[in-house]
Amino acid sequence: xxxxxxxxxxxxxxxxxxxxxxxxxxxxxxxxxxxxxxxxxxxxxxxxxxxxxxxxxxxxxxxxxxxxxxxxxxxxxxxxxxxxxxxxxxxxxxxxxxxxxxxxxxxxxxxxxxxxxxxxxxxxxxxxxxxxxxxxxxxxxxxxxxxxxxxxxxx
Numbered sequence: 001x002x003x004x005x006x007x008x009x010x011x012x013x014x015x016x017x018x019x020x021x022x023x024x025x026x027x028x029x030x031x032x033x034x035x036x037x038x039x040x041x042x043x044x045x046x047x048x049x050x051x052x053x054x055x056x057x058x059x060x061x062x063x064x065x066x067x068x069x070x071x072x073x074x075x076x077x078x079x080x081x082x083x084x085x086x087x088x089x090x091x092x093x094x095x096x097x098x099x100x101x102x103x104x105x106x107x108x109x110x111x112x113x114x115x116x117x118x119x120x121x122x123x124x125x126x127x128x129x130x131x132x133x134x135x136x137x138x139x140x141x142x143x144x145x146x147x148x149x150x151x152x153x154x155x
Contacts, residue, residue: 017132018151019032019038019134019135020137020148021134021136022137022139022143023138025046031060031134035063037064037124037128037130037132038066038130038132039065039066039068039121039122039134040067040068040069040133040136041068041069041070041071041113041114041117041133041134042068042069042072042135042136043072043135043137043138044070044071044072044075044138045137045139046073046138046139046140047074048074048138053077053078053081054081054084056081057084058085058088060082060100061082061086062089065082066098066128066130067100067101067123068082068103069102069103069105069113069121070082070105071106071108071110072106075104079102079103079104083100083102086098086099096125097124097128099124099125099126100125101121110150111150114151114154115154117133117135117151118154119154135147
């Protein structure tokens with residue numbers, strides 16, 4: 001089961017408005033409590049089970065994600081999963097202020113998707129500014145410092 005845990009429990013790597021979290025295989029996703037409305041960038045470099053993907057998608061929607069970008073392996077499945085999670089949450093009648101924009105980036109480089117997250121994906125469907133970016137990294141090893149450097153280099 002996926003839980004939103006308090007930030008003091010296994011906190012993600014936080015840098016200003018960027019919150020990085022490496023998610024080892026079999027571990028829970030943690031949404032920092034300080035995030036209210038936010039963007040999420042999901043980096044997928046290993047297989048994820050459908051049930052886990054659905055649980056994480058529901059968690060993102062429940063915790064205030066208003067813009068989700070997926071990059072890497074099966075990123076289109078993540079995009080669809082978040083779309084279904086928001087539709088199910090609101091019984092297919094999603095209020096504009098709760099609409100979650102989703103994109104997938106199966107042909108972009110990591111640098112390109114980080115640029116998109118920093119420069120283009122900055123507002124919700126209703127044009128509310130989204131300052132916080134949560135990066136969930138489903139890779140093989142933590143790389144917070146490298147992601148931070150790439151993100152900071154984007155202009």
